[in-house]
Amino acid sequence: MRVLVTGGTGFIGRAVCHALRGAGHTVTIVSRDASGEASGDTIGWEAVGQGAAAADAVVNLAGEPIAGGRWSPARKEAILESRVGATRALVDAVGLATTRPKVLISASAVGYYGARDDEPLDETAGAGSGFLAEVCQAWEGEASRAEAFGLRVVRLRFGMVLAGDGGALARMLPPFRAFVGGPLGDGQQWTSWIHRGDVTGLVLAALVNEGYRGAINATAPEPVRNRDFTAALGRVLVRPAAIRVPAMVLRLALGEMADVLLTGQRVLPRAAERLGYRWQYPEVLGALRASVR
Numbered sequence: 321m322r323v324l325v326t327g328g329t330g331f332i333g334r335a336v337c338h339a340l341r342g343a344g345h346t347v348t349i350v351s352r353d354a355s356g357e358a359s360g361d362t363i364g365w366e367a368v369g370q371g372a373a374a375a376d377a378v379v380n381l382a383g384e385p386i387a388g389g390r391w392s393p394a395r396k397e398a399i400l401e402s403r404v405g406a407t408r409a410l411v412d413a414v415g416l417a418t419t420r421p422k423v424l425i426s427a428s429a430v431g432y433y434g435a436r437d438d439e440p441l442d443e444t445a446g447a448g449s450g451f452l453a454e455v456c457q458a459w460e461g462e463a464s465r466a467e468a469f470g471l472r473v474v475r476l477r478f479g480m481v482l483a484g485d486g487g488a489l490a491r492m493l494p495p496f497r498a499f500v501g502g503p504l505g506d507g508q509q510w511t512s513w514i515h516r517g518d519v520t521g522l523v524l525a526a527l528v529n530e531g532y533r534g535a536i537n538a539t540a541p542e543p544v545r546n547r548d549f550t551a552a553l554g555r556v557l558v559r560p561a562a563i564r565v566p567a568m569v570l571r572l573a574l575g576e577m578a579d580v581l582l583t584g585q586r587v588l589p590r591a592a593e594r595l596g597y598r599w600q601y602p603e604v605l606g607a608l609r610a611s612v613r
């Protein structure tokens with residue numbers, strides 16, 4: 321298949337593109353920077369229309385980093401607009417194309433469910449409240465518009481994606497390696513995570529399997545509490561994980577963004593289970609071992 325990928329230069333996108341090529345697909349990346357060596361298979365956003373018309377499938381991963389520091393009003397606008405605006409531009413381009421791709425696989429996040437306590441959340445759970453929940457709803461809403469153009473739309477609600485070379489884990493590794501890692505706040509909040517190898521596995525499956533449609537939680541079957549996640553990371557790194565970061569310190573340092581770290585949601589990947597997806601990394605210890613080796 322010819323696959324158009326937005327955000328293909330990022331932490332998830334690089335691995336997705338590598339896996340797509342490995343499976344024999346042809347990849348074109350849509351990037352804000354289409355210059356340079358990689359431009360043979362990279363186009364700019366101004367050419368997204370031609371890209372969409374030439375593609376059998378689209379994978380949409382673009383978005384300004386969420387965890388890049390305090391959320392000023394300008395950053396919140398960039399976080400929202402880089403997802404909602406980019407997805408709108410992409411879907412508009414698909415709508416105008418004379419030949420259209422068959423499927424759109426579009427990123428979303430478990431932040432869709434907002435801050436929840438112990439309630440298990442499958443894909444039938446309602447949206448939550450708060451900034452990220454609102455971003456995810458608007459983002460998924462733009463992606464779903466592609467259904468009116470005849471595309472099968474898959475909305476992958478990613479949990480925290482684990483791999484050693486980026487994302488949240490790469491930010492956690494230095495303090496843990498320096499013996500100052502530990503739980504965030506009281507450590508009771510749930511972490512719904514997924515190894516990046518299973519993100520690429522789900523994308524490849526969703527590409528060819530017609531059963532994948534609508535919202536799909538892209539998480540491992542066993543979410544864990546933050547205190548258990550940090551204990552597992554300590555075990556894998558052979559370091560103590562006892563230095564708790566007080567909630568107050570995180571709130572002072574990060575403002576509203578601290579909520580992402582201090583609250584969570586216990587997400588269950590019921591749709592992927594029903595579709596028979598087999599996780600390469602179903603348990604957190606194995607996923608962390610594979611990520612930091």
Ligand SMILES: NC(=O)c1ccc[n+]([C@@H]2O[C@H](COP(=O)([O-])OP(=O)(O)OC[C@H]3O[C@@H](n4cnc5c(N)ncnc54)[C@H](OP(=O)(O)O)[C@@H]3O)[C@@H](O)[C@H]2O)c1
Pocket residue numbers: 326327328329330331332333350351352353381382383384385386398402403406427428429430478479480481482487488
């Ligand atoms: N990593 C996670 O744990 C996680 C969890 C839940 C959801 N997600 C979502 O999954 C998607 C991919 O995540 P990631 O970790 O791979 O992110 P990433 O490494 O930050 O990459 C995202 C890509 O989006 C593009 N981008 C960045 N800012 C943009 C902007 N202002 N306008 C348009 N495009 C922009 C960039 O591509 P160019 O520079 O080439 O344009 C970048 O390579 C994101 O939308 C993210 O919200 C990730």
